Amino acid sequence: MLKIICIFSVFLLLSCTLGPDYERPDFYKEQEIKNSLHLSSTTPIPVAKDWYTMFKDDTLNKLVVATLKNNPQVGAAIAKLRQARASFKINSVSMYPSLNADGSYNYVKDSINYGVPISTDYYQSGLDAAWELDIWGGGRRVSESALALVNAASADLENVRLSMVAEVASTYIQLRQTQENLKISQENLKVQQELYNLTKDKYASGLTDDITLNQSQYLLSQTQSQIPILEAQESAYKNSLSILTGQLPGSLEQQLQSTKPNLVSRPFDYPLENLYKLPVSVIRNRPDVEVAEQNLIAQNAKIGQAVSQLFPSINLSGFLGYQSSKLHNLVSSNNDMYSYNAAISLPLFHWGALVNNVNLQKAAKEEELKLYQGAILTAANEIRNAMVQIEKDYQSNQHDAQSLSSQQEINTLTVKKYEEGLIEFSEVLTAQQNLLTAQNSYTNSNANIYLDLIRFYKAIGGGYKSQMLQMCPLINI
Numbered sequence: 001m002l003k004i005i006c007i008f009s010v011f012l013l014l015s016c017t018l019g020p021d022y023e024r025p026d027f028y029k030e031q032e033i034k035n036s037l038h039l040s041s042t043t044p045i046p047v048a049k050d051w052y053t054m055f056k057d058d059t060l061n062k063l064v065v066a067t068l069k070n071n072p073q074v075g076a077a078i079a080k081l082r083q084a085r086a087s088f089k090i091n092s093v094s095m096y097p098s099l100n101a102d103g104s105y106n107y108v109k110d111s112i113n114y115g116v117p118i119s120t121d122y123y124q125s126g127l128d129a130a131w132e133l134d135i136w137g138g139g140r141r142v143s144e145s146a147l148a149l150v151n152a153a154s155a156d157l158e159n160v161r162l163s164m165v166a167e168v169a170s171t172y173i174q175l176r177q178t179q180e181n182l183k184i185s186q187e188n189l190k191v192q193q194e195l196y197n198l199t200k201d202k203y204a205s206g207l208t209d210d211i212t213l214n215q216s217q218y219l220l221s222q223t224q225s226q227i228p229i230l231e232a233q234e235s236a237y238k239n240s241l242s243i244l245t246g247q248l249p250g251s252l253e254q255q256l257q258s259t260k261p262n263l264v265s266r267p268f269d270y271p272l273e274n275l276y277k278l279p280v281s282v283i284r285n286r287p288d289v290e291v292a293e294q295n296l297i298a299q300n301a302k303i304g305q306a307v308s309q310l311f312p313s314i315n316l317s318g319f320l321g322y323q324s325s326k327l328h329n330l331v332s333s334n335n336d337m338y339s340y341n342a343a344i345s346l347p348l349f350h351w352g353a354l355v356n357n358v359n360l361q362k363a364a365k366e367e368e369l370k371l372y373q374g375a376i377l378t379a380a381n382e383i384r385n386a387m388v389q390i391e392k393d394y395q396s397n398q399h400d401a402q403s404l405s406s407q408q409e410i411n412t413l414t415v416k417k418y419e420e421g422l423i424e425f426s427e428v429l430t431a432q433q434n435l436l437t438a439q440n441s442y443t444n445s446n447a448n449i450y451l452d453l454i455r456f457y458k459a460i461g462g463g464y465k466s467q468m469l470q471m472c473p474l475i476n477i
Contacts, residue, residue, distance in 0.1 A: 017137030018311070019304020022297050027373050030280045037278070037384055044279040049463040052169050055450065057263055059255065060172050063241060067168045068161055070246030077153075077160040084146075084153035091146040095139025097131035102321070123330050126321010126337075133316070138308030145301035152294035159287035162462040168244050169454045175237035177447035179258040180265055182230040184439045185223055192220045192432060195415070199425060212425040219429050223436070264447045267397050275387045278460060283379045286461035292375040296368040303365060306358045312346040379459070386456035393448045400438070400445040407431075407438040 033039075053061055068074055107121040134140060199216040202208040238256045239249035283289060318340035324330045347354055414431035417423045457463070 016135075017140050017304060018307040019137070019141060020300060022300045024293070025296075025369060025372065027376060033280050033283060033380065036380060037387070038276055039278055039280065040273070040276045042277060045274055045277045047278075047457070047460065047463045051457045051463055052165060052454075055169075055263060055268065057172075059259070060169060062255075063168050063172060063245060063252075064165050066245040067164050071164050071244060072246060073160055074157075074164055077157040081150070081153040081157050084150045088143070088146040088150045092143040094142060095132075095134040097129055097316075100128045102126060102128045102319075120325075122323055122325045123327050124321065124323045125330060126319055128317075128319050130315065130317045133314045135314060136308035136311045138305050141301045141304035141308065145298040145305070148294045148298035148301065152291050152298065155287045155290035155294060158462075159291060162287055162458060164244065165462065166454050166458040168241065170451055171237055171240050171244065173264065173447055173450045173454070175234065175241065175256060176259070176262050176264045177443060178230055178233045178237060180262045180443045180447075181440055182227065182234060183258065183262070184436065184443065185226050185230060188432070188436050188439075189220070189223045189227070191415075192216075192223055195418075195428065195432075196220045198419070207421075208425070215425050215429050219432055222433075264443055264450065267394070267401075267446045267449050268453065270390070270449070270453060272391060272394065275390060275456070278383075282460050283376055283383070286375075286379045286459075289372070289375045289379050292368070292372040296365065296372045299361065299365045299368045303358065303361045306354075306361045309354050309357065310347060312344050315343045315345070317341055317343075382459040383456075386452065386459045390449070390452040390456060393445065393452050397442075397445040397449060400442045404438040404442045407435050411435040 028036075050064075052064055103123075103125040105121070105123050132139075196216045196219075199208060199213055203210075203213045238252055241256065242249050242251045245252070284293070318338065320338045322330050322332070322335045323337045324332075324335040329335065411431045411434070414423065414428050418425060418428045
């Protein structure tokens with residue numbers, strides 16, 4: 001027995017881990033990424049996970065909290081992470097000995113042709129142990145792959161949370177944008193109603209013609225037709241936010257009523273220089289990029305697992321317990337027994353299946369490698385596009401503000417001149433239409449800045465991932 005233990009101890013000491021160890025592929029140098037994104041050389045600014053609170057809107061903050069707590073997609077991602085953790089715990093102990101408690105009754109009657117017919121029956125009870133030695137590291141590679149999948153599920157949860165936060169924020173901004181457009185239309189409708197009443201009085205007095213009356217009616221009807229469309233959009237956005245927070249449509253009707261002041265009634269003041277004060281690691285810290293890398297790590301470990309199957313496997317087993325022909329005295333010193341055995345299995349001929357399995361895992365790794373590279377490129381593209389879009393929309397916003405200011409003055413003077421009988425109503429019609437367009441353009445421009453910032457923060461991963469989560473992937477949720 002001592003000799004066998006010594007032999008297998010030597011095997012354990014000489015054991016190795018076959019297959020390639022993971023090395024992060026260096027597709028693009030840090031300086032290349034920095035130049036591509038025009039990142040500043042100054043110290044990067046920190047980006048908080050709750051970046052959306054910079055909009056200073058309590059309703060939005062509450063919606064985000066409710067979404068992270070109740071959204072079904074977030075819940076499904078949490079369940080997926082729990083599955084990955086359970087799978088890791090299962091695979092991480094597969095290389096260790098197993099121990100079972102066994103009890104059995106055995107009856108044997110030999111054939112007459114066997115010689116003297118003998119029948120035996122006995123009871124047996126004890127502990128049964130088995131262990132496949134992980135000499136080539138196949139078990140360790142399985143555990144390594146499972147851990148990478150845990151990290152991938154953790155990053156996927158972060159990605160789902162980020163996506164849900166961005167979707168809630170975007171939908172909320174679009175709701176406020178619609179409500180502001182609705183408010184503008186309703187305010188214009190009041191003015192246009194007064195103009196129509198004035199024109200109708202003039203028409204009754206013979207001071208104006210049919211064309212002017214019909215133009216006034218046209219302007220009024222055009223604005224009236226837009227209000228139901230905006231109201232339908234408002235309802236749709238409210239329902240979307242209800243669904244995102246895990247509630248039935250209509251549940252947030254009171255909470256999402258129009259606010260004063262509406263945050264999209266003004267542009268958000270954001271220091272543009274902060275767009276470029278990011279660390280180069282911002283790309284690889286994105287949850288979706290981390291998912292791709294962890295999948296690559298998991299697949300890399302599967303190559304080692306496949307390679308280990310080309311080599312001999314060694315199994316130890318043993319039994320320690322009692323055996324007796326009588327049940328009542330089964331457990332006694334006279335009936336104790338034990339057995340042990342060692343077995344070795346060497347794969348010789350499998351029609352190339354084992355070798356092809358290694359090739360399969362290598363090809364799968366190449367696929368994951370390209371997916372990881374694609375994720376990095378996608379991240380860089382989205383970040384750069386978001387940066388440019390924010391800058392350009394701020395420029396457009398300044399022009400929209402100037403246009404609105406000018407059109408408001410034009411409209412005021414035009415209405416005054418019409419009331420004094422100095423101009424035709426067609427000029428009022430044009431001025432009113434231009435004013436409504438300018439007001440909506442300015443509101444939409446303000447909303448675009450908010451939406452651009454949401455896309456930017458989503459593109460950079462919604463803040464930098466907690467080091468604690470990276471160090472402790474098995475913390476409870």
